[in-house]
Amino acid sequence: MTDGLNLLVGLAMGLNLVALGSSRLPSLIQVAAVQGVVLGVMPLVMEPDFRWMAVLIAVATMAMKGLVIPALLRRAMRTANIDRDLNPLIGFVPSLLVGAAGMIAAVLLARQLPLLPEHQESLLAPGALASVFTGLLLLVGRSKAISQVCGYLILENGIYLFGLLLIHSTPLLVEGGILLDLTVAVFVIGIIVDRIQRAFDSLDTRKLTVLRE
Amino acid sequence: MTSFLEITIRLAVWLLLAPLLPGIINKVKAWVAGRRGPPLLQLYYDLAKLWRKGVVLSTLASPGFLAATAFSWVAVLAAALLLPLGPWGTSLSFRGDVLLLVYLLALARFCTAGAALETGSAFEGMGAAREVSYAVLAEAAIITAVLTLSVQSRSLSLEAMLAPSAGAGAALLAAGLFTVLLAENCRVPFDDPNTHLELTMIHEVMVLDHSGPALAAVLHGAAMKLLLFSALLVQAVLPLGTLPAAAALGVLLGGVLAVAVGVGLVESLLARYAFRRVPLLLTTAFLLCVFALLVAWKGGAA
Numbered sequence: 314m315t316d317g318l319n320l321l322v323g324l325a326m327g328l329n330l331v332a333l334g335s336s337r338l339p340s341l342i343q344v345a346a347v348q349g350v351v352l353g354v355m356p357l358v359m360e361p362d363f364r365w366m367a368v369l370i371a372v373a374t375m376a377m378k379g380l381v382i383p384a385l386l387r388r389a390m391r392t393a394n395i396d397r398d399l400n401p402l403i404g405f406v407p408s409l410l411v412g413a414a415g416m417i418a419a420v421l422l423a424r425q426l427p428l429l430p431e432h433q434e435s436l437l438a439p440g441a442l443a444s445v446f447t448g449l450l451l452l453v454g455r456s457k458a459i460s461q462v463c464g465y466l467i468l469e470n471g472i473y474l475f476g477l478l479l480i481h482s483t484p485l486l487v488e489g490g491i492l493l494d495l496t497v498a499v500f501v502i503g504i505i506v507d508r509i510q511r512a513f514d515s516l517d518t519r520k521l522t523v524l525r526e
Numbered sequence: 527m528t529s530f531l532e533i534t535i536r537l538a539v540w541l542l543l544a545p546l547l548p549g550i551i552n553k554v555k556a557w558v559a560g561r562r563g564p565p566l567l568q569l570y571y572d573l574a575k576l577w578r579k580g581v582v583l584s585t586l587a588s589p590g591f592l593a594a595t596a597f598s599w600v601a602v603l604a605a606a607l608l609l610p611l612g613p614w615g616t617s618l619s620f621r622g623d624v625l626l627l628v629y630l631l632a633l634a635r636f637c638t639a640g641a642a643l644e645t646g647s648a649f650e651g652m653g654a655a656r657e658v659s660y661a662v663l664a665e666a667a668i669i670t671a672v673l674t675l676s677v678q679s680r681s682l683s684l685e686a687m688l689a690p691s692a693g694a695g696a697a698l699l700a701a702g703l704f705t706v707l708l709a710e711n712c713r714v715p716f717d718d719p720n721t722h723l724e725l726t727m728i729h730e731v732m733v734l735d736h737s738g739p740a741l742a743a744v745l746h747g748a749a750m751k752l753l754l755f756s757a758l759l760v761q762a763v764l765p766l767g768t769l770p771a772a773a774a775l776g777v778l779l780g781g782v783l784a785v786a787v788g789v790g791l792v793e794s795l796l797a798r799y800a801f802r803r804v805p806l807l808l809t810t811a812f813l814l815c816v817f818a819l820l821v822a823w824k825g826g827a828a
Contacts, residue, residue, distance in 0.1 A: 413813045
């Protein structure tokens with residue numbers, strides 16, 4: 314069971330790096346979607362006995378993160394009429410290297426954390442830390458609003474991974490609530506992106522630092 | 527006496543088998559494109575033809591031009607002799623021979639770049655600059671891969687390093703080494719071996735002034751380097767040391783063939799990358815090797 318789970322977390326961590334290295338927005342959205350689906354499968358792998366609630370949450374996570382949110386983002390991208398994040402604040406090669414260093418740091422840091430004995434061997438805690446770090450890096454390092462939303466999604470995926478550590482003590486209803494919040498947030502951001510595009514003729518968030526009447 | 531005979535056979539294998547690999551790659555490319563393609567032995571014909579031709583030298587070239595070309599060919603051949611061939615082992619094995627292998631390849635590249643500069647053509651100087659700037663990144667990846675194998679097997683000699691499988695990180699290492707193979711041998715995502723468009727060439731630029739036997743040495747050296755990297759990749763990833771001798775030899779040959787087919791498929795299905803995207807790809811290869819190294823470290827510690 315731990316092996317299968319570690320494989321999935323490793324896949325999610327690999328996808329983090331792909332997200333840091335891809336310059337095209339459609340592929341970035343695709344990466345965030347695939348990572349969401351991978352995360353959705355995890356509760357099923359972790360729970361050996363069949364539970365309706367777990368299956369429901371897994372299916373809902375996969376549908377939301379894999380289909381609904383990417384569809385919203387693609388729509389926002391089409392209306393804004395851009396498909397590349399040119400000249401990001403942190404270049405692609407540096408951000409890839411920083412992301413990899415952060416991933417190694419996350420593995421080392423997770424070893425120091427006082428985890429439960431059953432979580433010592435799993436990659437969940439390092440994976441969560443690495444995803445949060447990747448999300449932050451995308452948020453500060455990219456200039457277009459849509460890639461920053463993808464960074465936000467990956468950051469949330471990291472928090473979800475942390476949540477999986479507590480899967481036996483938190484009710485899955487909490488996860489469902491977070492999922493709903495996330496979808497609404499992306500929905501709102503989709504509208505905001507449209508507004509930014511109309512007001513500024515660009516999605517470069519660096520232009521949003523000046524106050525105007 | 528036996529060792530002399532053995533080295534002769536080994537030399538013959540490397541010298542004679544190497545030009546087959548580009549033929550296989552071209553056949554695969556032709557098959558994907560639905561063409562008949564050049565014959566499998568085309569490179570042998572080319573080499574024979576070039577060998578009979580005369581040499582045209584740039585008026586600026588010193589004797590160093592031909593010497594550097596010959597040096598580079600000999601360096602690749604020497605590196606090839608160090609590489610064990612599955613159950614056949616190697617004729618020369620000592621502690622740290624893997625470092626010699628890496629540096630012989632670097633020496634070969636230095637000589638090729640030197641010969642290119644020797645002609646005095648600005649265009650070839652540009653090609654040399656491109657080649658070495660990618661080599662810096664590719665070398666970081668290949669040294670990390672060597673380090674991974676050495677941590678995995680706790681040894682510094684190629685024979686011991688390549689016998690066991692690369693362990694849990696094998697898939698990562700395979701992907702990293704395959705990317706390095708494509709970069710080192712100037713295959714498609716990095717450089718197009720068919721193109722003669724001035725702005726896109728890397729390796730082809732450097733050898734523009736070579737002709738006759740010198741060009742034959744360059745082409746043959748490139749084919750040997752391709753065979754060397756394929757054999758290294760197959761042996762690094764698959765546990766050939768644990769198989770019986772005949773099976774291991776079969777697996778090695780099959781693996782090299784599979785690598786050639788893989789290169790052909792990559793070349794048919796991918797387009798050449800823009801220059802500014804190449805560092806990104808090479809950094810990815812480096813990171814893949816770094817993670818394979820981490821996995822090997824963790825496996826070794828546990």
